[in-house]
Amino acid sequence: MLLIDCPYCGKRPEIEFSYGGEAHVARPADPQALSDDAWAAYLYLRSNPKGRHAERWRHTHGCARFFNAVRDTVSDFFVTTYKVGETPPAEAWPRAAE
Amino acid sequence: MQSFSILSLLRRAFGGHASWQPQWRDAAPKAAYDAVIIGGGGHGLGTAYYLASEYGMRNIAVLERGWIGGGNTGRNTTIIRSNYLFDESAALYDHALKLWEGLSRTLNYNVMYSPRGVMMLAHNVHDVQVFKRHVHANRANGVDNEWLSAEQARAFCPPLNISPDLRYPVLGAALQRRGGTARHDAVAWGYARAADALGVDIVQNCEVTGIDRGPDGAVTGVQTTRGAIRAPKVGIVAAGHTSVVMGMAGLRVPLESFPLQALVSEPVKPVFPCVVMSNTVHAYISQSDKGELVIGAGTDAFVSYSQRGGLHIPAHTLDAICELFPMFRRMRMLRNWGGIVDTTPDRSPIIAKTPVPGLYVNCGWGTGGFKATPGSAHVFAHTMAQDAPHPINAPFTLERFRDGQMIDEAAAAAVAH
Ligand SMILES: Cc1cc2nc3c(=O)[nH]c(=O)nc-3n(C[C@H](O)[C@H](O)[C@H](O)COP(=O)(O)OP(=O)(O)OC[C@H]3O[C@@H](n4cnc5c(N)ncnc54)[C@H](O)[C@@H]3O)c2cc1C
Numbered sequence: 017m018l019l020i021d022c023p024y025c026g027k028r029p030e031i032e033f034s035y036g037g038e039a040h041v042a043r044p045a046d047p048q049a050l051s052d053d054a055w056a057a058y059l060y061l062r063s064n065p066k067g068r069h070a071e072r073w074r075h076t077h078g079c080a081r082f083f084n085a086v087r088d089t090v091s092d093f094f095v096t097t098y099k100v101g102e103t104p105p106a107e108a109w110p111r112a113a114e
Numbered sequence: 115m116q117s118f119s120i121l122s123l124l125r126r127a128f129g130g131h132a133s134w135q136p137q138w139r140d141a142a143p144k145a146a147y148d149a150v151i152i153g154g155g156g157h158g159l160g161t162a163y164y165l166a167s168e169y170g171m172r173n174i175a176v177l178e179r180g181w182i183g184g185g186n187t188g189r190n191t192t193i194i195r196s197n198y199l200f201d202e203s204a205a206l207y208d209h210a211l212k213l214w215e216g217l218s219r220t221l222n223y224n225v226m227y228s229p230r231g232v233m234m235l236a237h238n239v240h241d242v243q244v245f246k247r248h249v250h251a252n253r254a255n256g257v258d259n260e261w262l263s264a265e266q267a268r269a270f271c272p273p274l275n276i277s278p279d280l281r282y283p284v285l286g287a288a289l290q291r292r293g294g295t296a297r298h299d300a301v302a303w304g305y306a307r308a309a310d311a312l313g314v315d316i317v318q319n320c321e322v323t324g325i326d327r328g329p330d331g332a333v334t335g336v337q338t339t340r341g342a343i344r345a346p347k348v349g350i351v352a353a354g355h356t357s358v359v360m361g362m363a364g365l366r367v368p369l370e371s372f373p374l375q376a377l378v379s380e381p382v383k384p385v386f387p388c389v390v391m392s393n394t395v396h397a398y399i400s401q402s403d404k405g406e407l408v409i410g411a412g413t414d415a416f417v418s419y420s421q422r423g424g425l426h427i428p429a430h431t432l433d434a435i436c437e438l439f440p441m442f443r444r445m446r447m448l449r450n451w452g453g454i455v456d457t458t459p460d461r462s463p464i465i466a467k468t469p470v471p472g473l474y475v476n477c478g479w480g481t482g483g484f485k486a487t488p489g490s491a492h493v494f495a496h497t498m499a500q501d502a503p504h505p506i507n508a509p510f511t512l513e514r515f516r517d518g519q520m521i522d523e524a525a526a527a528a529v530a531h
């Protein structure tokens with residue numbers, strides 16, 4: 017079981033949390049203007065990387081708040097967790113450093 | 115290829131089993147092939163076998179980063195059934211089931227297909243309605259599936275606890291008698307041996323690290339840890355790693371990879387006659403011919419390539435097993451493990467051409483593709499050889515997500531294995 021560092025409550029066991037999928041997948045501002053391909057990409061294409069993954073978690077059985085995390089999908093090691101609206105530290109996430 | 119028969123077994127038994135040869139060559143990769151398949155699981159090896167046996171493509175290779183069958187093929191709980199809801203799925207999975215029935219003979223290799231019956235338990239009103247709907251839809255498609263009362267379910271599987279006092283009592287069950295199990299490793303080995311005999315190179319310890327494309331965008335070959343290989347046709351059959359391999363060709367896919375776990379008990383005498391599945395309390399169980407109880411657990415909620423999974427997932431499954439089958443409460447578990455399953459948004463596979471000419475993909479089997487191995491391999495070989503889908507896999511495209519033509523077995527509830 018994973019130990020997850022809620023930015024509001026601190027480290028808690030995984031069973032207190034629910035997983036919320038890939039983070040930073042923004043809903044397009046004007047869906048009507050999108051092509052079918054672009055809309056399908058928003059709905060269904062995910063990066064699914066073997067490596068660092070930015071993802072949403074919710075501390076359902078704790079503070080009940082959503083937050084984000086960067087986790088390595090090979091080791092399941094949490095590189096960092098951060099509040100919604102924050103950007104992860106550059107060194108945590110190769111994409112943010114680019 | 116040394117053929118197996120009662121005579122050949124007897125002759126070698128008297129010779130102290132000294133004269134058996136390796137079942138397939140340990141091939142080194144050549145510089146070029148007519149086609150290569152990335153991934154030496156059952157689906158990839160089967161594809162190579164049908165390409166060679168039905169389409170005469172013998173100058174081909176299967177490239178496997180580890181050992182053949184070391185992916186989900188060798189990690190699964192081997193449940194075979196075809197009672198899926200939608201017409202497209204029923205056609206695909208029943209095509210596979212029909213091939214299972216003759217597979218040992220076709221391959222001259224005992225894959226131990228055992229149609230001992232797969233029973234799916236209903237625990238609430240929703241389950242009852244959904245399973246009855248499946249029974250009727252399956253009948254209309256010529257797929258066997260029947261409804262059993264709780265008493266009939268216990269008669270079919272005597273260890274089952276049908277007491278109304280259970281937290282989730284058994285209200286009835288759907289039974290597919292043609293469903294059952296097969297020996298997972300034997301499926302990989304049998305296809306490898308038969309493909310090898312037709313000239314196919316089975317190349318292990320050979321990881322594909324890049325996909326080469328020409329100026330027109332079409333595939334020209336692959337880069338591997340054992341050198342570059344030219345090929346005008348490349349089939350990706352990499353299960354949990356499909357997103358990674360498709361990414362090498364610049365393609366994004368509607369897949370996410372999750373760890374799915376299973377566990378086995380210490381071996382005991384035959385005690386369990388069939389396969390029982392419960393989606394609602396989440397437990398799957400059968401007994402292998404070696405005597406171990408083979409138990410399927412759930413997936414972790416998050417994307418991962420760790421091939422492990424959290425211990426609370428199988429613990430939850432064992433809660434359900436102990437409640438449904440009280441006689442197993444004191445069984446000891448021997449080991450548990452995980453495999454990385456590639457799931458699509460509608461929980462149906464993708465067996466299709468890709469936007470890149472010469473590149474084909476067979477993926478998205480998620481938690482339940484072992485049962486489809488022969489059928490999937492057969493229609494994918496057709497797709498690669500003819501550069502066009504077989505009618506059975508024509509609906510299982512990448513574009514169905516864009517076009518809204520999903521085959522939504524996920525919503526149909528009879529998901530999982
Ligand atoms: C615990 C568990 C239980 C399951 N139970 C059932 C069940 O009861 N019934 C059922 O029908 N299904 C079940 N499944 C699902 C089933 O196992 C899979 O859908 C099926 O085996 C997939 O077969 P495959 O040949 O496509 O994949 P795999 O056997 O995983 O083969 C893919 C191969 O590709 C190789 N590969 C990946 N990347 C590369 C690369 N870059 N270069 C070279 N090779 C590469 C991998 O090493 C692997 O060997 C279960 C799965 C798991 C994990």
Ligand SMILES: [Zn+2]
Binds near residue numbers: 023024075079080081
């Ligand atoms: Zn919290």
